[in-house]
Amino acid sequence: MNATSTAAAPATATATAKAPLVELRDAEKRYGNIIALRDVSLQVASGEVMCVLGDNGAGKSTLIKIIAGLHQHTAGEYLVEGEPVKFNSPREALNRGIATVYQDLAVAPLMPVWRNFFLGSEQTKGWGPFQRLDVDFMRKTAKQELLDMGIDLRDVDQPIGTLSGGERQCVAIARAVYFGAKVLILDEPTAALGVKQSGVVLRYIIQARDRGLGVIFITHNPHHAYPVGDRFLLLKRGQSIGYHEKSAISLEELTGLMAGGAELEQLVHELRDVGTSTDAVRTIRDEIEGDAAAGVGRVQVTEAVTVVPGEYAEDEDDDGEDAPGRSRR
Numbered sequence: 001m002n003a004t005s006t007a008a009a010p011a012t013a014t015a016t017a018k019a020p021l022v023e024l025r026d027a028e029k030r031y032g033n034i035i036a037l038r039d040v041s042l043q044v045a046s047g048e049v050m051c052v053l054g055d056n057g058a059g060k061s062t063l064i065k066i067i068a069g070l071h072q073h074t075a076g077e078y079l080v081e082g083e084p085v086k087f088n089s090p091r092e093a094l095n096r097g098i099a100t101v102y103q104d105l106a107v108a109p110l111m112p113v114w115r116n117f118f119l120g121s122e123q124t125k126g127w128g129p130f131q132r133l134d135v136d137f138m139r140k141t142a143k144q145e146l147l148d149m150g151i152d153l154r155d156v157d158q159p160i161g162t163l164s165g166g167e168r169q170c171v172a173i174a175r176a177v178y179f180g181a182k183v184l185i186l187d188e189p190t191a192a193l194g195v196k197q198s199g200v201v202l203r204y205i206i207q208a209r210d211r212g213l214g215v216i217f218i219t220h221n222p223h224h225a226y227p228v229g230d231r232f233l234l235l236k237r238g239q240s241i242g243y244h245e246k247s248a249i250s251l252e253e254l255t256g257l258m259a260g261g262a263e264l265e266q267l268v269h270e271l272r273d274v275g276t277s278t279d280a281v282r283t284i285r286d287e288i289e290g291d292a293a294a295g296v297g298r299v300q301v302t303e304a305v306t307v308v309p310g311e312y313a314e315d316e317d318d319d320g321e322d323a324p325g326r327s328r329r
């Protein structure tokens with residue numbers, strides 16, 4: 001597998017009859033003199049998960065901001081369903097069906113789940129002075145939509161702050177699906193979660209994909225990306241260092257690229273040059289490679305979560321959050 005040989009060829013990656021939902025061609029973003037993103041290409045079609053991997057400062061946020069309409073690219077092309085676009089605001093992107101779920105979800109923690117589900121898009125009934133919130137409709141719809149995504153909340157009146165981080169992410173995903181998103185951008189949805197909660201979120205990514213959405217999944221964890229991704233774009237210092245179909249790369253190779261195999265070699269040489277003993281160098285190398293191979297958290301995408309008001313889940317949770325009313329089935 002040669003990372004660089006595939007890096008420049010995403011346009012031929014998948015021959016879809018229809019234009020991709022979202023496509024970047026050699027996109028560049030400059031902030032004054034700083035080039036945050038250079039010659040980056042990707043595409044995502046309906047029913048596909050495109051994973052964007054990269055460490056801190058790789059350009060992931062910049063990429064999201066361009067696609068989500070927060071910033072405009074300074075060179076290259078951005079196409080939505082084959083049409084070149086330059087969005088002036090996230091609202092314009094949303095109007096084209098591009099929804100972003102940010103890591104720090106904008107929720108009102110003390111408000112009920114159903115209220116958060118409809119936040120900013122509240123349904124009303126009646127006319128003129130008799131107009132009021134259609135609470136029944138919003139409650140029932142939120143419950144049903146969450147159920148359809150596999151989140152069984154007995155009580156959608158519970159404050160959203162009582163759900164776990166993973167469940168809140170899932171509510172945000174279900175909400176975007178309900179409001180007609182065609183493309184879902186997920187900004188490191190598993191970054192702050194433990195293994196089990198990450199598994200729950202990955203399951204919803206698969207569900208969104210199976211419903212025909214195109215998903216752009218931003219992560220720095222190859223062990224989260226690999227089980228759900230159809231394609232992988234690796235970013236480093238604002239540039240693509242690889243663009244791979246799943247069939248063309250193994251988890252180990254993806255992990256190796258993320259761990260920066262070449263950089264590890266460089267580090268080993270540097271340590272030797274400054275007189276570090278061979279044993280110490282070997283220990284350091286083993287530790288780094290061991291960490292990469294172990295991953296930050298291997299995930300089994302099998303878990304279902306039921307939320308029961310008033311109950312506390314046993315201490316199964318590894319994300320450090322107390323989540324009242326949760327039990328597993």
Ligand SMILES: Nc1ncnc2c1ncn2[C@@H]1O[C@H](COP(=O)(O)OP(=O)(O)OP(=O)(O)O)[C@@H](O)[C@H]1O
Pocket residue numbers: 031034035036037054055056057058059060061062063238
């Ligand atoms: N508004 C800005 N002005 C100047 N430079 C910026 C701006 N936004 C980002 N950058 C620079 O662009 C580069 C890419 O940043 P970006 O935030 O996109 O990376 P990232 O992969 O999202 O990193 P992280 O995971 O740490 O958030 C960085 O070097 C950053 O300092």
